[in-house]
Amino acid sequence: MLPHRPDRTTSPQTSDAFKILVISSLRYPIAEPFAGGLEAHTHALALGLRERGHSVLVAGAVGSDPDVVGHEFGMMPPSRPGERADITENDEVRAAEHRCFTALMDDVRDGLLGSFDLIHNNSLYSVPVERAATLPYPMVSVLHTPPLYWSERVLGDKRHRDSDFVAVSASTARSWAPLLTPRVVLNGVDTDAWPAGPGGPGAVWSGRIVAEKAPHLAIQLARAAGLPLTIAGPVMDTCYFDAAVAPHLGDDVRYVGHLERAELAALVGSSAVALVTPVWAEPFGMVVAEAMACGTPVVAFARGGIPEIVDPSSGRLIDPPADDVLDAADLARATVALHEAAALDRAGVRRFAVERLSLDAMLTGYEAVYRDVLRDHA
Structure with missing residues (x-):
């Protein structure tokens, strides 16, 4: 049970509480010390949504924080010596990542992870976007980067709803044109976890x-x-x-x-x-x-x-x-x-x-997206 924080926004009414599956990167664990901003974002998102009264299951990589990730899925093999550790460059890693995401999406389709109101796709991988139309729940995909290598192949046929995509800044949203015109929800940080400091000389x-x-x-x-x-x-x-x-x-x-x-x-x-x-x-x-x-x-x-x-x-x-x-x-x-x-x-x-730039501001933005997406898909 998360502690009550009086400076946080009041939790939504029961009728506005959603059951959400969050799909995170399967490359790095959602655990401290975080590998990068995406992992920190997923961690804060899940805890913040739960604190607001939503039911959240996170599917993440092996080794994730068990208080946040409820379903561990796959382990990426190590990169070869000398290769960049944060990108998928060699065939072995790319194939393993594809298998992990494919298995995850199969389990979601078959109901093996439970039932949900919607899916929040916080990964950078193509398979969740490719498989979105085959799933029993609407999916919101967050664009944390400029267009990726799969973007044109997956989105070039225009068979998607722009409203199902969210960019983390207006600049990022513009970078996805003409493939998408996503909504914008600025990222936010837990300002309780990043408290005011005294400053210093350096x-x-x-x-x-x-x-x-x-x-x-x-x-x-x-x-x-x-x-x-x-x-x-x-x-x-x-x-x-x-x-x-x-x-x-x-x-x-x-x-x-x-x-x-x-x-x-x-x-x-x-x-x-x-x-x-x-x-x-x-x-x-x-x-x-x-x-x-x-x-x-x-x-x-x-x-x-x-x-x-x-x-x-x-x-x-x-x-x-x-x-x-x-x-x-x-x-x-x-x-x-x-x-x-x-x-x-x-x-x-x-x-x-x-x-x-607070977590609360970001969560309010995502809750508005969830409501609109559920209405549009209804």
Whole structure:
């Protein structure tokens, strides 16, 4: 039984409570320390929906938190040495993932997991979308990324309802055109789990350590501004880490590993500013919302969905560097932005996150989607 939280939205009336199957990624367990934002999102979503009175079963990977995932389904084989751990590149992994999702969808179709009002598809895999029309319940699929390799093949025939798809930002929604015109529900974070912190003298960078997140650029920015930098997160691409990050660690730049959420929240909350440096169109930016919930202002490249969730009261946006290489002018502009952001009122930064980027705001958005989808399918 989850504890009552007086700052949370009142649970819905019984008539508005839904029985929901959440399909998560089968690649990584839904357990701390989370492999990435998708796993953290699924964890918070399931617990938040239950707290609002909904019945939620999560189908997830072996090794998931048993308090969240009620049905473990499959285990992905390890990637080969030197391969990216967070993407499906080799044939063995791709085949295993396909078998796991196919078996899961067969069990859903045959009623082996129980009966539901609807399915919330929080995975990034094609099979649930392909099989949606064969299932006895409507499915809401959340688009956590720009279009994937299967998008055109699965959605190109236009035999889908746009209303069955939700994007995590307006930028991500636009990236799926002309295949889809999805609704938008901004991601949210549990602001109780990311409490206000006192700040501190240094900068922080957190997230999956992969080339597209570009912590090596954060190192350059922090050093130019004279700020010590702490990097935290799972090393998902060891080749990138060894070549672009490890050689630049030192007294003023440290890597502290893959932290549990409470440890990470304490680190972020005791930092002056959070750096977010993607070199791709970041679909949303969970680390942005997490930092602001801690009262820590953000300095981020204006890419993807990030400009939708950072305003002058909560941080500074900087132009991405040309060809993803920082020059002297980039460093000078970023130094000004970092010092301006660090001077922002931390209470105001947290207030912005609580009002716009909270778990409650996200759950309210999804409940509206569920009601509309159930009405449309009725």
